[in-house]
Amino acid sequence: MSLLSLKNVSRHFGAVTALSGISLEVPQGELRALIGPNGAGKTTLFNLITGFFRPSEGEVRFSGHSVKDVSPEKLVQRGIIRTFQITEIFLDLTVYQNLEIAVETAKGLNLRPWLSRRRRREVRDSIDELMDTLRLGRLSNHLAGELAHGDQRLVEMAIALSHEPKLLLLDEPTAGMGDEETQRMTELIRHLHNQRGITILFIEHDMAIIFDVADRITVLDNGRLLAEGTPAEIAANADVQAAYLGGVK
Amino acid sequence: MKSAASRHVDAAKPADAMSSQKSTRRRVAASALVWALLLTAPYWLPLTGGYTDLGSRVLVFSLAALGLNLLLGFTGGLSFGHAAYFGLGAYGTGLMLKFVTHSTPLALLAGVALGGLGATLFGPVTVRRRGIYFAMITIAIGQMFYFVAVRWNSLTGGEDGLTGFERTNIHFGHAILNLHNSTIFYYFTLFFFAIGCAVVWSVLRSPLGHTFVAIRENQKRLRFLGVSVGFYLWIAFAISGFIAALAGALYALLNNFTSPEDLNWVLSGDFVIICVLGGMRTFWGPLVGSVIYVVVQDYLSSITVNWMSFIGAIFVLAVLFFPWGLLGFFQRRIQK
Ligand SMILES: Nc1ncnc2c1ncn2[C@@H]1O[C@H](COP(=O)(O)OP(=O)(O)OP(=O)(O)O)[C@@H](O)[C@H]1O
Ligand SMILES: [Mg+2]
Numbered sequence: 001m002s003l004l005s006l007k008n009v010s011r012h013f014g015a016v017t018a019l020s021g022i023s024l025e026v027p028q029g030e031l032r033a034l035i036g037p038n039g040a041g042k043t044t045l046f047n048l049i050t051g052f053f054r055p056s057e058g059e060v061r062f063s064g065h066s067v068k069d070v071s072p073e074k075l076v077q078r079g080i081i082r083t084f085q086i087t088e089i090f091l092d093l094t095v096y097q098n099l100e101i102a103v104e105t106a107k108g109l110n111l112r113p114w115l116s117r118r119r120r121r122e123v124r125d126s127i128d129e130l131m132d133t134l135r136l137g138r139l140s141n142h143l144a145g146e147l148a149h150g151d152q153r154l155v156e157m158a159i160a161l162s163h164e165p166k167l168l169l170l171d172e173p174t175a176g177m178g179d180e181e182t183q184r185m186t187e188l189i190r191h192l193h194n195q196r197g198i199t200i201l202f203i204e205h206d207m208a209i210i211f212d213v214a215d216r217i218t219v220l221d222n223g224r225l226l227a228e229g230t231p232a233e234i235a236a237n238a239d240v241q242a243a244y245l246g247g248v249k
Numbered sequence: 250m251k252s253a254a255s256r257h258v259d260a261a262k263p264a265d266a267m268s269s270q271k272s273t274r275r276r277v278a279a280s281a282l283v284w285a286l287l288l289t290a291p292y293w294l295p296l297t298g299g300y301t302d303l304g305s306r307v308l309v310f311s312l313a314a315l316g317l318n319l320l321l322g323f324t325g326g327l328s329f330g331h332a333a334y335f336g337l338g339a340y341g342t343g344l345m346l347k348f349v350t351h352s353t354p355l356a357l358l359a360g361v362a363l364g365g366l367g368a369t370l371f372g373p374v375t376v377r378r379r380g381i382y383f384a385m386i387t388i389a390i391g392q393m394f395y396f397v398a399v400r401w402n403s404l405t406g407g408e409d410g411l412t413g414f415e416r417t418n419i420h421f422g423h424a425i426l427n428l429h430n431s432t433i434f435y436y437f438t439l440f441f442f443a444i445g446c447a448v449v450w451s452v453l454r455s456p457l458g459h460t461f462v463a464i465r466e467n468q469k470r471l472r473f474l475g476v477s478v479g480f481y482l483w484i485a486f487a488i489s490g491f492i493a494a495l496a497g498a499l500y501a502l503l504n505n506f507t508s509p510e511d512l513n514w515v516l517s518g519d520f521v522i523i524c525v526l527g528g529m530r531t532f533w534g535p536l537v538g539s540v541i542y543v544v545v546q547d548y549l550s551s552i553t554v555n556w557m558s559f560i561g562a563i564f565v566l567a568v569l570f571f572p573w574g575l576l577g578f579f580q581r582r583i584q585k
Contacts, residue, residue: 073477074475076474082473090470091467093466097459100459105476106474111457115455159474
């Protein structure tokens with residue numbers, strides 16, 4: 001059974017059809033890339049999966065259950081975590097405070113007006129672990145808003161990972177990053193996939209990364225599903241070449 | 250490339266651990282100074298031309314603003330209706346003393362319960378809206394209570410206000426707490442002010458407080474971490490309402506009087522002004538703001554009936570030159 005499944009999903013914004021008739025299956029444990037030119041509907045697809053928007057037609061199912069009328073908050077609790085195309089973090093707080101909120105939320109502590117010493121240590125340990133994974137330790141006391149763009153993306157990744165997602169949706173995780181940072185992010189994505197077995201759906205424009213890490217690729221164009229297959233199949237697909245690869249590169 | 254540049258800038262900053270230790274020490278010193286001043290106020294106030302009841306007034310306004318600031322400064326909810334819960338606290342206490350009991354503690358409790366539950370009850374209506382709509386609904390609800398107080402003459406005394414009650418002494422076995430004495434009443438107020446401070450202080454250091462601040466910072470991120478923002482806004486609203494109600498209850502005891510003005514949106518606006526003047530992002534901002542507010546009011550109202558326009562002018566200047574409030578301004582100067 002697929003972890004994520006879309007059946008004939010469409011979404012209109014007034015006269016604009018952002019997505020039309022999309023059917024898609026993402027099995028448990030897969031690392032799937034979502035590509036397509038600007039305005040193809042990639043982010044809109046994320047918005048439908050996370051409950052931010054409702055489909056105009058069709059159905060989205062996660063773990064076999066329909067996500068119809070389920071709030072974004074509930075979907076997070078079911079294990080769908082996302083990052084955003086434009087980084088969404090807590091800019092006026094330090095990196096440490098960013099992760100503190102994320103970890104406390106992940107542990108379901110939000111309502112607590114105080115914490116026992118043991119709990120506090122648990123929270124601190126989880127934060128340290130995330131800092132290690134993302135190599136953010138040196139930035140712990142820096143305001144998130146003062147970080148370089150690439151480091152802000154890492155903070156958002158750390159926030160997302162605090163929740164131990166079942167399905168991780170990454171919207172252009174390497175956009176605006178330098179070469180070295182891009183490589184780190186790529187390694188991280190591969191690590192999450194290989195070592196932790198997290199199912200990942202990521203939107204990416206950098207073909208090198210996609211062909212490097214993705215199990216399968218889904219291509220959107222103008223709101224339609226243009227092609228789907230392994231990197232080798234997509235590279236050989238004439239439609240994709242015409243509509244996308246040829247057009248851009 | 251970008252990150253290499255930023256690391257270079259980082260290196261120019263002082264070591265983080267050291268600077269954070271220093272700022273903690275500074276904060277402890279500042280708090281110690283504040284408490285020392287508050288504890289000795291009845292002794293030095295007369296030297297500055299002040300009087301003890303003026304000190305109690307400062308405490309009451311600080312407490313109300315402290316409660317409001319939990320919502321306004323830390324959670325980011327712009328309430329222009331907090332006088333409603335302040336006023337309910339005052340009326341609850343006054344009515345209880347006048348019609349039900351002569352016990353000051355019970356009356357205080359009644360006021361806190363009335364105002365706090367009012368905020369808890371009307372919170373859900375409010376928090377469904379955001380930004381300016383949130384502000385407008387808080388005003389509307391506040392004005393509703395105002396009109397009830399004005400119209401329900403037989404119970405509330407209407408526009409003339411509620412009179413005919415008086416705070417009473419508290420008996421502990423043979424010992425008597427003589428609340429008629431201004432100095433003792435000041436310390437009585439200070440005790441509850443300290444409780445309010447302790448509540449806000451510990452909430453801010455807890456996951457609950459972290460959640461409030463996260464609401465202020467980025468609701469979208471928080472929603473997509475699975476947090477129901479509206480629910481936590483409501484909690485912030487309720488806590489802040491209880492504290493405002495406590496302040497209102499003390500205000501009724503201080504004056505042995507309460508009037509619809511204590512419920513009015515003008516007063517709600519004053520609470521907001523106090524927070525902004527002092528510094529919304531700081532813990533002691535509301536105290537600093539209310540010192541300015543109460544002292545200016547006391548001094549100018551004896552000279553001109555238009556004292557409010559002076560507060561307004563100070564407010565405009567503060568917003569122009571100290572957008573982070575007075576305390577926020579100094580904090581930023583020191584941290585640089
Ligand atoms: N909230 C919205 N209201 C109206 N139109 C929208 C909305 N969100 C998306 N659209 C439209 O839907 C289409 C797809 O947008 P979407 O953001 O999903 O594209 P994308 O594939 O993510 O593009 P990019 O690569 O630029 O991020 C666009 O035409 C866009 O203008
Ligand atoms: Mg997009």
